[in-house]
Amino acid sequence: MGQVWLQSALWIGLALVASIVSIRVAVSVALIEIMVGALAGNAIGLPLTEWVNFLAGFGAIMLTFLAGTEIDPGVVRKHYRSALSIGVVGFFAPYLGVVAYAHYAIHWPWDQAQIAGISLSTTSVAVVYAVMIETGFNRTEMGKIILAACFVNDLGTVLALGVAFAHYDMRLAFFGAVTAAVLWLLPRFAPWFFAQVGNRVSEPETKFVALILLSLGGLAAIAGSEAVLPAYLVGMALAPAFLLNPELPHRMRIIAFTILTPFYFLKAGSLVDFSALVGSAGLVVVFLAIKMATKFVGILPLTRAFRFDPREGMYTTLLMSTGLTFGSISALFGLTNHIIDRGQYTVLVTAVIGSAVVPTLIAQRWFLPPLPESADLVVAEATPAEEGAE
Numbered sequence: 579m580g581q582v583w584l585q586s587a588l589w590i591g592l593a594l595v596a597s598i599v600s601i602r603v604a605v606s607v608a609l610i611e612i613m614v615g616a617l618a619g620n621a622i623g624l625p626l627t628e629w630v631n632f633l634a635g636f637g638a639i640m641l642t643f644l645a646g647t648e649i650d651p652g653v654v655r656k657h658y659r660s661a662l663s664i665g666v667v668g669f670f671a672p673y674l675g676v677v678a679y680a681h682y683a684i685h686w687p688w689d690q691a692q693i694a695g696i697s698l699s700t701t702s703v704a705v706v707y708a709v710m711i712e713t714g715f716n717r718t719e720m721g722k723i724i725l726a727a728c729f730v731n732d733l734g735t736v737l738a739l740g741v742a743f744a745h746y747d748m749r750l751a752f753f754g755a756v757t758a759a760v761l762w763l764l765p766r767f768a769p770w771f772f773a774q775v776g777n778r779v780s781e782p783e784t785k786f787v788a789l790i791l792l793s794l795g796g797l798a799a800i801a802g803s804e805a806v807l808p809a810y811l812v813g814m815a816l817a818p819a820f821l822l823n824p825e826l827p828h829r830m831r832i833i834a835f836t837i838l839t840p841f842y843f844l845k846a847g848s849l850v851d852f853s854a855l856v857g858s859a860g861l862v863v864v865f866l867a868i869k870m871a872t873k874f875v876g877i878l879p880l881t882r883a884f885r886f887d888p889r890e891g892m893y894t895t896l897l898m899s900t901g902l903t904f905g906s907i908s909a910l911f912g913l914t915n916h917i918i919d920r921g922q923y924t925v926l927v928t929a930v931i932g933s934a935v936v937p938t939l940i941a942q943r944w945f946l947p948p949l950p951e952s953a954d955l956v957v958a959e960a961t962p963a964e965e966g967a968e
Contacts, residue, residue, distance in 0.1 A: 585625050585627065588625075589624070589630065589841060590840075592618055592844055593611065593841075593844065595614055596611040596843075597610075606705055606902070606934070607835070608839070608843050608902055608903065609902060609931065609934055609935070611839075611840055611844050612844075612846055612906065612927070613847060615844035615847025615848040615850075616847035616848065616850040618844070618847075618848060619849065619850065620850070624844070624845070624848040626845065626848070630845065631845075633838060633841040633842075634842040634845040634846075635805065636838055637834065637840070637842035638842045638907050639806060640791070640809075640838050641839050642736070642806040642810045642813065642903075643787070643791055643809040643812055644813060644827065644830065644831060645813060645903065646813020646814040646815075646816075646817065647813040647820045647827055648707065648725075649726075649729050649817045650722075650817070650821065651817065653725065654729070656722075657723045657726050660723050660727070660880075660884045661726035661727045661730055662727075662730055663884075664723070664727040664730075664731075664877055664880050664881075664894070665730020665731040665733075666730060666731075667876040667877055668699075668727060668731040668873060668876065669699050669730075669731045669734035669735060669738075670699075670734070670876070671875060671876030671877070672695070672869045672872040672876075673695040673696065673699035673734075673738070674872070675869075675872035676694050676695040676698045676699070676865060676868055676872075677692060677694065679865075680694040680695065686922070689743075689917050690912070692742050693918050693922075694865070694918075694926055696735055696738050696908045697906075697926045697927075697929075698868070698869040698901065698905060698926070698929060699734070699738070700731065700732055700735045700901040700902075700903075700904040700905045700930075701727075701897070701898050701899070701901060702901050702903060702904075702933075703725075703728050705897075705938055706898075706900060707725065709942070710724070710725060713946065713949065715949065720886070720894065723894075727894075727898060731898065732904050735904045735905075736804075736807050736810045736904065737807070739804050739907075739908055740803045740804050740807035743803070743804070743911075743915070744802050744803045747801075749800055749801040750801040750802065753794075753800070753801035756794070756797060757808050760794065760815075761811055761812070761815045764815045765815050765816070771786060772819065772823060772826070777825065781829065783826055784826075784829065787812075787816070790812055791808070794808035794809070795808065806904075806907055846909075846910050849913060849920060849923055849924075849927075850923075850927060851921060854924045854925075855924050855928060858925045861925050862929050862932065865925065865926070866929045866932045866933055866936065869901070869929070869933055870937060873895060877894065877895045877898050878892070881894050881895060887947065889945055892941075893941050896937040896938070896945060897937065897938070900934055900938055901930050901933040902931070902933075902934040906930055909923050909930065912926075
């Protein structure tokens with residue numbers, strides 16, 4: 579039993595180191611946790627026990643759910659044409675480009691090419707949302723369009739992962755029927771339930787959400803689908819209820835980012851093989867270049883069509899070129915299910931990490947649009963309340 583406690587201390591210690599480094603360098607903690615996991619995995623070999631795998635898997639489910647709850651239905655309805663167009667093209671352009679290269683140029687089998695395409699089709703809600711909050715663009719029309727487009731893009735990624743690797747039989751039909759029923763009932767039942775139980779130390783709301791996520795995740799696994807698919811859809815279904823009760827998602831984020839998601843990102847990093855990376859560095863660059871190039875070819879003309887300012891168009895395209903959470907989830911899904919090997923996983927997850935850093939730095943350094951005065955005023959007025967919430 580003592581060995582379990584020492585292993586736990588090691589994982590939590592690494593998570594603490596990642597948090598401190600993230601604060602010091604002002605970079606997403608998820609990105610730092612992947613890097614710390616990669617260093618530790620190659621230097622000392624992190625133990626991937628059954629309980630670590632469970633916490634990491636639950637962390638991925640919770641992270642996906644929380645991303646779904648960030649969707650503001652009002653924003654999506656108001657900007658549905660631009661958000662839908664940019665989001666759909668933002669998914670299909672890199673997906674098709676990467677799949678074509680992986681399958682026809684370097685001769686990866688079809689399933690492996692699919693994992694590559696799905697992993698690099700994403701945008702990073704976490705990175706984009708952090709940038710929007712930091713700059714104040716989340717309160718501008720452009721910022722709201724970008725955020726809505728990110729959600730559409732990542733929904734395409736999650737759906738593709740579920741559809742491409744599901745087993746089409748009665749189990750999948752049963753899972754689909756149960757999920758549809760739950761998604762229809764949740765927006766009607768959850769607000770009433772939350773009002774009845776109130777804010778308690780025992781956190782009945784959080785336990786209720788966890789029950790739904792774990793139940794649907796189990797059914798998804800039995801059906802041969804991916805547990806993050808129902809989690810994202812449940813998050814979308816509960817988004818209106820969470821918008822009315824912002825304290826609940828705040829408490830859930832504390833639980834997730836304290837004890838669950840660090841295990842997921844540290845595990846994802848620990849599976850990166852440095853020796854394989856040295857021999858495949860050129861392939862990483864090629865995959866990253868294909869992702870960014872196809873995003874530009876697909877999205878930049880759309881920003882012109884929707885009359886974005888040229889600088890805003892470049893900024894939007896660069897932020898839509900980012901990737902992190904769903905990209906790493908997709909790559910780890912491929913490795914866990916023996917679709918890709920560890921060398922291919924290393925290439926893909928390194929390209930995903932690169933897409934979280936390179937486009938963001940370019941956008942912030944050279945293409946940051948001026949913040950409208952009205953938005954600047956709103957941000958200034960809202961800052962104390964936001965700081966209090968944090």
